[in-house]
Amino acid sequence: MTALVGIIMGSTSDWETMRFAAETLEQLGIPHEVEVVSAHRTPDKLFHYAETAQHKGLEVIIAGAGGAAHLPGMTAAKTLVPVLGVPVQSKALNGMDSLLSIVQMPAGIPVGTLAIGKAGAINAALLASAIICNKHVEYRTALENFRTVQTETVLAHADPRGA
Numbered sequence: 001m002t003a004l005v006g007i008i009m010g011s012t013s014d015w016e017t018m019r020f021a022a023e024t025l026e027q028l029g030i031p032h033e034v035e036v037v038s039a040h041r042t043p044d045k046l047f048h049y050a051e052t053a054q055h056k057g058l059e060v061i062i063a064g065a066g067g068a069a070h071l072p073g074m075t076a077a078k079t080l081v082p083v084l085g086v087p088v089q090s091k092a093l094n095g096m097d098s099l100l101s102i103v104q105m106p107a108g109i110p111v112g113t114l115a116i117g118k119a120g121a122i123n124a125a126l127l128a129s130a131i132i133c134n135k136h137v138e139y140r141t142a143l144e145n146f147r148t149v150q151t152e153t154v155l156a157h158a159d160p161r162g163a
């Protein structure tokens with residue numbers, strides 16, 4: 001099935017974080033693809049990926065990167081496909097560097113920036129799904145079910161002591 005969401009990341013070391021985006025899309029049954037594309041190490045590949053994204057059917061790109069995290073911004077600069085950025089938690093600065101370099105885009109090229117790390121990866125997938133659902137209504141039920149199960153789980157564990 002043609003991928004609707006592309007998950008890209010700057011390094012294989014980002015997979016530990018970005019796998020949560022892939023797992024969430026898997027859970028929702030949203031067709032997606034995963035690839036390492038580095039803004040710094042493989043810039044030509046990044047340009048090609050971004051320039052061909054729309055034509056091959058991608059409707060959202062989730063881009064995760066750490067440190068001087070140029071990947072989401074550079075991707076967004078080369079395509080009109082909406083880009084969601086996930087700041088990967090870096091060792092040196094705990095992801096503050098990643099967060100600021102993704103979120104502080106100058107006006108003109110937007111990147112929808114999520115939280116640092118696992119939460120951001122999961123939420124990027126959920127947000128991508130919500131965007132996809134506007135056109136592909138067949139995926140809406142899965143997203144609604146996700147919310148319902150989440151709510152029921154919280155309600156069923158109201159006592160934090162686990163009783």
Ligand code: RP5
Pocket residue numbers: 009010011012013014038040064065066067088
């Ligand atoms: C970034 O540099 C990647 O997104 C990664 O988070 C970070 C470190 O990469 P590695 O040195 O682990 O390959 O481009």
